[in-house]
Structure formats: C-alpha cells, structure tokens
Amino acid sequence: ERAYKPVSYVDQMAIHFTLNGNMILxxxxxxxxxxxxxxxxxxxxxxxxxxxxxxEEEIKDEESTGDxxxxxxxxxxxxxxxExxExxExEEPPPPRVKEQKLANQFNFIERASRTLNNxxxxxxxxSEPTPCKTFSATANQWKIYDAYVEELQKMERSKEKxxxxxxxxxxxxxxxxxxxxxxxxxxxxxxxxxxxxxKIMERMVNQNTFDDIAQDFKYFxxxxxxxxxxxxxxxxxxxxxYEKTKRLAxxxxxxxxxxxxxxxxxxxxxxxxxxxxxxxxxxTMKNPSFPEYVFSSESGIMCxxxxxxxxxxxxxxxxxxxxxIYNLKKATxxxxxxxxxxxxxxxxxxxxxxxxxDDMDNNLNFFSVSSDGRIVSWTLVxxxxxxxxxxxxxxxxxxxxxxxxxxxxxxxxxxxxxxHKKIDYLFLVGTEEGKIYKCSKCYSSQFLDVFEAHHMAVDxxxxxxxxxxVFISCSSDWxxxxxxHTIKTPMFIYDLNSAVGDVAWSPYSSTVFAAVTTDGKxxxxxxxxxxxxxxxxxxxxxKKKNKITHIQFNPVYPVVIIGDERGHVTSLKLSPNLRRMPxxxxxxxxxxxxxxxxxxLDKLLSLVREPxxxx
Amino acid sequence: AEVEEILKRIQAHRGVIATMVxxxxxxxxxTTLDNSTTVxxxxxxxxxxxxxxxxVRDIDxxxxxxxxxxxxxxxxxxxIPGNISIKITIELYVL
Numbered sequence: 265e266r267a268y269k270p271v272s273y274v275d276q277m278a279i280h281f282t283l284n285g286n287m288i289l290x291x292x293x294x295x296x297x298x299x300x301x302x303x304x305x306x307x308x309x310x311x312x313x314x315x316x317x318x319x320e321e322e323i324k325d326e327e328s329t330g331d332x333x334x335x336x337x338x339x340x341x342x343x344x345x346x347e348x349x350e351x352x353e354x355e356e357p358p359p360p361r362v363k364e365q366k367l368a369n370q371f372n373f374i375e376r377a378s379r380t381l382n383n384x385x386x387x388x389x390x391x392s393e394p395t396p397c398k399t400f401s402a403t404a405n406q407w408k409i410y411d412a413y414v415e416e417l418q419k420m421e422r423s424k425e426k427x428x429x430x431x432x433x434x435x436x437x438x439x440x441x442x443x444x445x446x447x448x449x450x451x452x453x454x455x456x457x458x459x460x461x462x463x464k465i466m467e468r469m470v471n472q473n474t475f476d477d478i479a480q481d482f483k484y485f486x487x488x489x490x491x492x493x494x495x496x497x498x499x500x501x502x503x504x505x506x507y508e509k510t511k512r513l514a515x516x517x518x519x520x521x522x523x524x525x526x527x528x529x530x531x532x533x534x535x536x537x538x539x540x541x542x543x544x545x546x547x548x549t550m551k552n553p554s555f556p557e558y559v560f561s562s563e564s565g566i567m568c569x570x571x572x573x574x575x576x577x578x579x580x581x582x583x584x585x586x587x588x589x590i591y592n593l594k595k596a597t598x599x600x601x602x603x604x605x606x607x608x609x610x611x612x613x614x615x616x617x618x619x620x621x622x623d624d625m626d627n628n629l630n631f632f633s634v635s636s637d638g639r640i641v642s643w644t645l646v647x648x649x650x651x652x653x654x655x656x657x658x659x660x661x662x663x664x665x666x667x668x669x670x671x672x673x674x675x676x677x678x679x680x681x682x683x684x685h686k687k688i689d690y691l692f693l694v695g696t697e698e699g700k701i702y703k704c705s706k707c708y709s710s711q712f713l714d715v716f717e718a719h720h721m722a723v724d725x726x727x728x729x730x731x732x733x734x735v736f737i738s739c740s741s742d743w744x745x746x747x748x749x750h751t752i753k754t755p756m757f758i759y760d761l762n763s764a765v766g767d768v769a770w771s772p773y774s775s776t777v778f779a780a781v782t783t784d785g786k787x788x789x790x791x792x793x794x795x796x797x798x799x800x801x802x803x804x805x806x807x808k809k810k811n812k813i814t815h816i817q818f819n820p821v822y823p824v825v826i827i828g829d830e831r832g833h834v835t836s837l838k839l840s841p842n843l844r845r846m847p848x849x850x851x852x853x854x855x856x857x858x859x860x861x862x863x864x865x866l867d868k869l870l871s872l873v874r875e876p877x878x879x880x
Numbered sequence: 881a882e883v884e885e886i887l888k889r890i891q892a893h894r895g896v897i898a899t900m901v902x903x904x905x906x907x908x909x910x911t912t913l914d915n916s917t918t919v920x921x922x923x924x925x926x927x928x929x930x931x932x933x934x935x936v937r938d939i940d941x942x943x944x945x946x947x948x949x950x951x952x953x954x955x956x957x958x959x960i961p962g963n964i965s966i967k968i969t970i971e972l973y974v975l
Contacts, residue, residue, distance in 0.1 A: 403934075405934055405937065405938055406937070406938050406941055407934070407937030407938060407941040409941075410937075410941030410942070411941070459883065459901055459962055459964070459965045459967055460882065460883045460886070461962065462960040462961075462962045462965070462966075462967040463883050463886040463887055463890070463967060464886060465946070465947060465960050466886075466890055466899075466958065466960050466967050466969055467886050467889060467890050469947065469949075469958050469960075469969075470890050470893050470895075470896060470958070470969060470971065471893070473895065473956065473958075473971060474893060474894055474895060554889070554893070555889060
C-alpha cells in the first residue's frame with residue numbers, strides 16, 4: 265500500500281498536450297541492438313554528414329557517458345537514438361559488419377579442452393620392523409611324529425580326568441598349589457637332580473664293569489668239576505656286600521624281597537647282651553654290590569625283619585628293645601612309618617621274629633611277633649596305628665612258682681623263632697629257649713596243640729618245608745639240625761654239625777635240599793634225596809677265628825645263597841650244580857615238574873625212614 | 881644331594897677316569913676333566929648319542945636307548961642318555 269498508484273483518469277484533470285514518444289529503454293533488447301548497430305556504423309563511416317556525425321558523436325558521448333548517466337541520457341538519447349536509428353537504418357545495408365560475434369549453438373561445434381592441474385608427485389615410504397627370523401632345521405623322524413601323538417593323547421587324557429572330579433574343586437586347588445610349588449622348586453633346583461635315575465644306572469654299570477668276572481660267574485659259571493666230584497658240591501663265592509657304618513654290627517636278619525628278586529634286606533644289630541648299640545636296616549641289590557640302595561638307622565638293634573608278600577615295599581622289623589616297626593620303602597624318610605612303643609604294648613624282651621600275615625577281615629595289615637617275654641603278639645595296623653593283640657602266652661608247664669604273698673606266678677617260656685604253615689593258616693610252630701617246639705593255633709590262646717621236646721638248648725630257627733605239608737626243620741645251639749613230621753613226636757632226621765647252628769633254611773626249588781650255617785664259619789648244604797646222612801657240601805665261608813655266621817637265605821629265583829656274619833658282611837655264594845640236582849629224566853619218560861613231585865620225593869624218603877622205625 | 885653322592889662314588893670307583901654330565905643342548909654341566917677335553921668329548925658324544933637314539937627309535941618308536949657303551953683299545957666310555965641330560969663315564973680297563 266505504501267506505493268503510488270497510477271490512475272488513468274481523474275475528474276479534475278485537463279490534458280493540455282499529448283505527444284507519443286518513441287524512446288526505447290537503453291538496456292532493453294532493442295535498445296542494445298540499436299546501440300551496437302550505431303557503434304559499428306560509426307566506425308565504418310567516419311565521413312558521415314555532420315548531422316549524422318554530430319548525432320553519432322552525440323550518441324557516442326552519450327554512449328560513453330551513457331552507463332553513468334542513465335536517466336538523463338535516456339531522455340537525450342531517446343530522441344537521439346531514435347534519430348540515429350533512422351540514420352543507421354538508412355546506412356545499414358552498405359557497411360559490412362566487421363565483427364560477427366560467433367554464437368555457440370549446436371550447429372557450431374567448438375572443441376573445448378581443459379587441463380587439470382597435475383599435482384606434484386612426492387614419494388613416501390614406510391618400513392615396518394622386520395619380524396625376527398630364525399633358522400630352524402629338524403628331521404621329521406618317525407619317532408618324533410610318534411612322540412607328538414603320544415603327547416596329544418596324554419593331554420587329552422589329562423583334560424578328561426580334570427573333568428571328572430568337579431565336586432572336589434577345593435582339593436584340586438590345593439593340589440594345584442602344591443603342584444605349582446613343586447614345579448617352581450624343580451625349576452630352582454639344580455639340573456643335577458634330574459639325572460638321579462641316570463646316575464643310578466651309571467653306578468650299576470660301573471659296578472658291573474668292576475665286578476665283571478663275578479657277574480659273569482653268577483650268570484654263566486657252572487662248576488664243571490662237579491661231575492667228577494660225585495655228589496659233592498661247592499659254593500662259589502660271588503659278591504661281598506659291606507657298608508662302613510655296619511662294620512661293628514652283626515647281621516641279625518636277612519630276607520629277600522618277594523617282588524624284586526635281586527633285592528634283599530639285611531638287618532643289623534648285636535647279639536651280645538652287653539654291647540647294645542644302634543641298629544641299621546640296609547637294602548642291597550645284587551646289581552650294585554658296592555653301596556646299599558636304602559639305608560635306615562634305628563636306635564636299637566634290629567633282630568628280625570620280614571617283607572610283606574603283597575606289598576613288597578613294607579618291611580616289618582623287630583628290635584632288641586622289644587619294639588616293632590614298619591618301614592615303608594616308598595617313602596623317602598629314614599624313619600619307620602609306624603612304630604610301637606611302651607604304651608602300645610611292646611615286648612619287654614627282644615623280638616626274635618616277625619612275620620606278616622594275610623590281611624584281616626577289615627583289610628588291615630597285620631603281622632605276628634615272638635619274643636623272649638613269652639608272648640606271641642599280633643600287631644594290626646588300624647588307621648595308621650599299631651594295635652597289638654596278645655595271641656598266646658607261652659607258659660612253661662609245671663613251673664608255676666610261688667611268688668610273694670602267695671601268688672601263683674606263671675613263668676613264661678621265651679620264644680625265639682616261629683614259622684607259619686604255608687597252607688593251614690592258623691597253624692604255626694614256635695621254638696623256645698628251653699629247646700621245646702610248640703605247635704600252636706591262632707584260635708586257641710592258652711593251649712598248645714602239641715609240644716615237641718626238640719633240643720637241649722635254645723631253638724634258633726624253625727621252618728616248614730615249602731612243599732611238603734607235614735615236614736618242618738629246626739636247628740639249635742646244641743649243634744643239631746632236626747627234621748620232623750609234625751604228626752610224629754620224634755624227629756625223622758638228626759644231623760650233628762659240630763658247632764652251634766645259627767640258621768637253617770629250606771631251598772625254594774627242591775623239597776629235599778636245605779642249608780645250615782654254623783658259628784664256626786661253615787655252611788652246610790644237604791640234599792636228602794642224594795645223601796641222607798651227610799652234607800653234600802661243607803664249606804668255610806668266613807674266617808673261623810674272628811667271625812661267626814649268623815644267617816642264611818636262599819634266593820627264590822637264582823641259585824644263590826646269601827650268608828650274613830657277625831662283622832656286618834653279607835656274602836653271596838652260588839650253588840654248584842650238584843647241589844641243585846633235579847630228578848633225572850629217564851629215557852622215554854617225561855619229567856614231572858611241580859610241587860607234587862617234590863612232595864612225593866620227600867614222602868618216599870620219610871616212608872623209608874619210618875619203616876625201619878616201625879620194624880624196630 | 882643324594883645324586884651328588886652317587887656321582888662322587890662313581891668317580892671314586894676303581895678304574896674310573898672321569899665323569900661328565902651334559903645337558904640337552906650338549907653343554908657340559910658337570911665334569912671332572914679339564915675344559916678343552918670336556919668340550920671336545922661333550923660335542924662328539926652328544927652327536928653320537930643323538931644319532932644312536934634316533935636310530936633306535938626310528939626302527940621302533942616305542943623303544944628308546946637305555947645306555948651306550950663304547951669300548952676301545954684303551955678305554956671304555958659309558959653313556960646314559962636321559963630326557964634332559966646325558967651322563968658319561970670314562971673308564972680304563974685292562975683286559
């Protein structure tokens with residue numbers, strides 16, 4: 265609204281003059297065209313009429329100033345342009361057009377090109393750190409592939425095991441911690457410890473070299489002269505085992521390990537009442553004669569020992585002070601795993617023999633011990649403790665004494681050795697210091713089944729025959745060795761050996777062969793099937809004057825006996841073929857082997873002995 | 881430790897000249913010989929042991945070398961290979 269509005273007719277308006285003008289706006293198309301035409305015309309025709317030139321100059325001037333003075337020029341130009349236009353039109357056709365502006369359209373093709381700016385090139389590079397390279401060469405052997413597979417398998421097995429006991433997480437963590445501790449300890453410890461196994465093998469190898477001839481003898485030597493000797497045999501000395509710490513101690517017990525046939529245990533102590541010192545338990549192997557495999561020491565002298573048949577790492581030991589103990593070879597300690605004490609009912613006198621029994625009904629290990637205090641005690645391992653049960657008391661018949669205050673005192677016999685029957689579990693024999701042998705049963709605690717008036721002095725050893733169920737042997741300090749049938753009161757065979765007999769042992773391979781050792785240093789080997797009255801071999805094993813033999817044991821597999829003496833030495837000897845004779849095969853007949861043959865052999869002998877007796 | 885004792889005993893044994901313990905790379909850990917001889921022995925015997933072991937196991941991968949004895953005119957060399965280390969003893973013997 266704020267603009268002027270043209271009104272064409274007003275009432276009060278009176279028109280005085282009207283003139284139609286012919287002015288063209290300069291900037292309009294027609295105006296421009298005309299101005300361009302005028303300019304070109306002016307250039308070409310400079311000799312124009314004055315009026316025209318004047319007009320043109322005027323126009324020029326106007327043109328030149330035209331841009332600046334639009335309004336005033338328009339007016340002036342208007343008529344001037346009109347005139348010029350007329351003039352120009354008149355002169356139009358003759359002046360050629362000088363400039364013809366090229367107009368670009370689709371009919372006129374113009375090539376156009378443009379160039380892009382080329383960026384300056386610059387090189388840039390970066391280099392990464394080279395990955396560390398290492399030359400590796402290996403041969404893919406068959407065994408390396410095999411090893412890799414085995415490792416994989418073990419890993420899988422381990423992961424399976426870990427999956428199973430998921431409930432015992434806490435326990436496993438503990439074990440893991442222990443395991444980690446162990447591994448760190450292992451890493452810290454010297455590499456030397458890792459070769460312990462290799463070191464042991466090396467020691468044995470070196471020993472084998474040193475004792476090469478003995479080792480060869482042991483394996484291969486068979487005394488050829490036995491053929492000429494006609495029922496006489498020899499004992500070939502093999503290795504001698506000694507340990508410096510046991511030089512002053514006497515060998516009190518020897519036993520072979522039931523599982524490892526070359527391992528044997530030797531107990532050291534002292535038989536002398538006055539000189540009681542410490543004891544030792546050594547385990548030797550025939551493969552290493554220079555050093556024992558295991559060494560255990562104890563305060564009191566060891567008197568006896570026994571390996572457990574099913575657990576060959578358990579050794580039961582009886583001491584001079586009446587205690588018993590169990591050593592566990594699997595554990596590395598040098599102390600016994602379980603030991604009895606005065607509280608738990610130890611003997612009051614030296615324990616002369618211990619023997620393992622079968623596990624009782626609760627699967628507890630148990631063993632028996634016999635001692636000079638007249639008690640035969642059964643020890644049971646219940647929940648890591650030794651519990652004792654008096655099985656039987658050896659009361660000497662007819663010797664009830666009158667004690668103070670009118671009490672009836674029962675004197676007890678002193679048990680020195682015992683042996684359990686191989687087949688009849690409850691039956692066992694006890695030898696005493698008085699020279700009697702009692703046949704007892706585990707079931708009856710106060711009565712003996714039978715009494716044998718065996719010897720005049722203490723019975724040092726009793727032993728059942730490993731094959732024949734009725735026969736046993738006994739030896740005593742009264743210089744005799746006697747063979748009995750337990751159903752008959754009198755002995756079958758009596759041998760007088762001219763010196764106190766320390767120990768007697770049946771051979772494991774024949775029912776008629778046994779060996780005895782006497783205190784004069786001799787070993788006697790008998791074979792009843794060959795010679796009923798004399799020893800096949802009587803050999804001096806140790807020097808007579810200074811040394812006494814204490815024990816003898818047959819190796820269950822090899823034809824070797826080991827003999828222990830008072831100086832702490834253990835000598836091993838090989839039995840010559842004559843001593844090991846098996847029944848000869850008659851032509852065309854097969855040799856029967858096995859325990860039945862042995863039993864039959866002995867039976868025949870016994871019947872021979874009995875017949876003349878019955879006749880007489 | 882106990883192992884040290886065993887090594888001492890072996891060394892003290894009649895006829896043993898020297899003992900050596902070598903680790904898995906062939907570097908001697910413990911020896912009773914002088915340095916140059918030890919190094920020489922270690923290098924040579926290590927290679928031999930590896931070759932012997934490789935031979936045994938190639939034939940039957942479940943088998944493994946337990947020990948190796950080399951008897952020569954003057955000496956006998958006994959080698960026990962282990963997983964981690966090897967033990968060598970040189971002994972003099974008189975036939």
